[in-house]
Amino acid sequence: MDLWYKSTRDSGMKISASEAILKGLAPDGGLFVPERIPVLDVSLEELKDMSYQETAYAVMKQFLTDFTKEELKDCINKAYDEKFDTEEIAPLAKVGDTYFLELFHGATIAFKDMALSILPHLMTTSAKKNHVKNEIVILTATSGDTGKAAMAGFADVEGTRIIVFYPKNGVSKVQELQMVTQTGSNVNVAAIHGNFDDAQNGVKAIFEDQEFAQELADKGYQLSSANSINIGRLVPQVAYYVYAYAKLLANEEITDKEEINVAVPTGNFGNILAAYYAKQMGVPIAKLICASNENKVLFDFFRTGTYDRNRAFVLTSSPSMDILISSNLERLIYLAAGEDAELTKELMAGLKDGGSYTVTEEMRAKLADFVPGFASEGDTAACIKRIYDKTGYVLDTHTAVAAHVCEQYRRKSGDSRKCVAASTASPFKFARSVLTAIDSKYEAMDDLALLHELQTVSGVDMPGAVREILDAKVLHTLECDAGQMKETVREVLKI
Numbered sequence: 257m258d259l260w261y262k263s264t265r266d267s268g269m270k271i272s273a274s275e276a277i278l279k280g281l282a283p284d285g286g287l288f289v290p291e292r293i294p295v296l297d298v299s300l301e302e303l304k305d306m307s308y309q310e311t312a313y314a315v316m317k318q319f320l321t322d323f324t325k326e327e328l329k330d331c332i333n334k335a336y337d338e339k340f341d342t343e344e345i346a347p348l349a350k351v352g353d354t355y356f357l358e359l360f361h362g363a364t365i366a367f368k369d370m371a372l373s374i375l376p377h378l379m380t381t382s383a384k385k386n387h388v389k390n391e392i393v394i395l396t397a398t399s400g401d402t403g404k405a406a407m408a409g410f411a412d413v414e415g416t417r418i419i420v421f422y423p424k425n426g427v428s429k430v431q432e433l434q435m436v437t438q439t440g441s442n443v444n445v446a447a448i449h450g451n452f453d454d455a456q457n458g459v460k461a462i463f464e465d466q467e468f469a470q471e472l473a474d475k476g477y478q479l480s481s482a483n484s485i486n487i488g489r490l491v492p493q494v495a496y497y498v499y500a501y502a503k504l505l506a507n508e509e510i511t512d513k514e515e516i517n518v519a520v521p522t523g524n525f526g527n528i529l530a531a532y533y534a535k536q537m538g539v540p541i542a543k544l545i546c547a548s549n550e551n552k553v554l555f556d557f558f559r560t561g562t563y564d565r566n567r568a569f570v571l572t573s574s575p576s577m578d579i580l581i582s583s584n585l586e587r588l589i590y591l592a593a594g595e596d597a598e599l600t601k602e603l604m605a606g607l608k609d610g611g612s613y614t615v616t617e618e619m620r621a622k623l624a625d626f627v628p629g630f631a632s633e634g635d636t637a638a639c640i641k642r643i644y645d646k647t648g649y650v651l652d653t654h655t656a657v658a659a660h661v662c663e664q665y666r667r668k669s670g671d672s673r674k675c676v677a678a679s680t681a682s683p684f685k686f687a688r689s690v691l692t693a694i695d696s697k698y699e700a701m702d703d704l705a706l707l708h709e710l711q712t713v714s715g716v717d718m719p720g721a722v723r724e725i726l727d728a729k730v731l732h733t734l735e736c737d738a739g740q741m742k743e744t745v746r747e748v749l750k751i
């Protein structure tokens with residue numbers, strides 16, 4: 257059965273999955289959503305024996321109904337190959353009483369690889385299906401991890417260009433080096449003088465600028481987005497929650513239909529929304545534990561029903577979650593509003609104009625599966641140390657936020673369901689924060705020494721993704737003000 261997509265701000269719209277992937281964001285500023293969330297048509301029993309690629313196919317075919325079987329399998333096989341350093345693609349590590357779903361075994365050692373290694377293939381396939389002749393220009397704002405993963409994914413992919421904007425002082429050293437050393441004749445990256453929200457707002461404004469779109473079209477370009485607002489990012493992410501549940505079953509860690517909880521370190525709300533979609537597809541997930549760092553706008557929202565971005569932006573040791581506007585939340589708001597596009601539009605206008613909105617009590621009641629929590633910087637560091645001292649397993653800072661909130665929830669609620677925590681980055685990406693959390697003696701060491709030290713401490717070899725940037729050449733030095741992003745796009749495209 258065909259599944260169509262509409263905008264969260266316009267229920268009358270009806271486009272195919274491939275068109276939604278190409279467009280990225282709806283022209284009205286809304287996000288594309290499927291007209292219904294499909295239910296899995298294979299049993300968990302069958303899924304138990306499937307590889308990651310087979311699971312991804314079983315999930316994605318139900319969302320991307322205008323892709324042929326060959327097209328989709330081809331995209332999946334090109335994405336989930338030796339770029340990942342384990343055949344399992346997303347292995348589960350049982351540490352204490354938590355199962356860490358390691359989503360960082362791809363090319364850039366963060367969970368963004370799970371979706372961004374397939375998005376370029378979904379996009380070029382979509383372009384072919386829709387007879388697109390223009391060159392596709394991917395515009396992306398990044399809080400650190402998306403940028404590199406998108407650049408790696410799109411590098412030298414024919415018919416595409418990519419321009420990434422990141423906050424100059426808002427990413428880790430490794431993250432910045434990863435981006436500025438990226439090769440590929442079609443990749444560009446600019447550091448903006450501002451924070452992630454400035455970058456994201458700038459990209460959104462460019463997408464909403466119809467005049468600019470026309471100007472680009474006249475020159476043979478069209479814009480698309482690799483940000484997690486693209487449905488082509490969200491859909492592949494649903495797969496690993498299905499996979500994790502099936503593997504727990506296969507390993508007899510849980511019994512048939514046993515409910516689990518999922519804890520996700522959250523920023524833009526894409527990863528946890530994918531878990532929610534997995535639940536709607538029929539995976540027995542009870543609670544979705546939404547873990548924030550000190551930028552706890554989501555914690556406050558789930559507690560009070562008011563989303564309020566009017567607050568100080570905090571730079572933390574988990575920079576990929578330093579976000580005050582969680583774009584993907586709009587998709588959940590839309591569902592909670594009973595798919596009322598007008599109401600969603602009104603609430604989002606409130607966010608844009610005054611920086612806040614409040615949902616109705618009825619809507620709040622529909623969000624009861626979400627358990628919000630947050631970790632302070634101290635909590636995060638203490639969690640890394642506690643788990644390391646107890647088990648020898650080293651968490652990255654983002655994953656530690658989720659682990660802390662998960663432990664806190666378990667203690668306070670007495671909920672003893674098994675918990676899968678999304679492990680979103682390799683600790684090597686945030687070696688300084690991770691090691692100084694374990695022992696303050698590391699403060700004096702330089703970044704390179706820390707990477708070597710972390711090998712010893714964790715007993716894990718330095719991932720290839722880190723090794724290769726150590727002496728790679730800096731290829732990108734572009735910087736711009738937050739208000740100048742459109743001009744930067746012109747400059748890069750030479751128009």
Ligand SMILES: *Cc1c(COP(=O)(O)O)cnc(C)c1O
Pocket residue numbers: 366367368401402484521522523524525526527528576577654655680681
């Ligand atoms: C992007 C990112 C997150 C946040 O994920 P969202 O989908 O934006 O909520 C968490 N941890 C890491 C390491 C990330 O790169």
